[in-house]
Amino acid sequence: MTPTLTDKEFKSFSQMMFDMAGINLTEAKKPLVSGRLAKRLAQHALDSYGDYFKLIQADKGERQMALDLLTTNETYFFREPKHFEFLAHTVAPAMRTQSPLRVWCGASSTGEEPYTIAMTLAESLGHMRFDILASDISSRVLQTAQQALYPMEDAENIPRALRAKYCLKGVGSQQGRFMIDKPIRERVRFESINLCAPLPDLGSFDIIFLRNVMIYFTMETKRQVVARLLPLLRPGGYFFISHSESLHGVTDQLQLVKPSIYFKRQE
Structure with missing residues (x-):
């Protein structure tokens, strides 16, 4: 009992x-x-x-x-799809001259979100170089993310064309599962990072995704975390949070351009 x-x-x-x-x-x-x-x-x-x-x-x-x-939190491929539509049709075209394009996914969980970002950018940018840092505080979910192996039902939210292009269907002992293809896996680097502690030297980023994590923070913790991340976002860069979150009262350094999508003004 x-x-x-x-x-x-x-x-x-x-x-x-x-x-x-x-x-x-x-x-x-x-x-x-x-x-x-x-x-x-x-x-x-x-x-x-x-x-x-x-x-x-x-x-x-x-x-x-x-x-x-x-x-460990719920996550799935192409969650909040309007973010990836905006990434594909607005952000990526505007940043084609930025090479390599650097993205940080700050709460990557088991990998669905950074791999979604990678598939979206691969389609939008073609052979242009981009790098994705995917971080989480949980070492266990990062191990799952690095394997890039998922139950077949998890592919349902991936657009059919992208599923055919970037996902490998398992056979034999792997039947019922799929793996993210190597060209996409190679775009993503996973690292254990605590957002509430001093950050390691990560360099700067053009895009930061910080989705579905601040709902667990107090207002003061939100302010501290965002203040820690914003210096790493380049002027002209974009900051994505989830639709269930808000930066109201958290920072005045970002300009809202779409619901849950922010822009860092040029200095």
């Missing part, structure tokens, strides 16, 4: 997530925390979530496992 997650134990995990990743777990997330960590309690034959919390305080590897489990 799975132990009950007490309010005190939930507060301990919530504080840990805020300290490590800037994620604000509200009371509504209590069942999620309980459900996602239950298997780890069983794995270690622990009687309470408090005992598991003591374990992750002492074991760095298990702490990373808990972080991975609690930060």
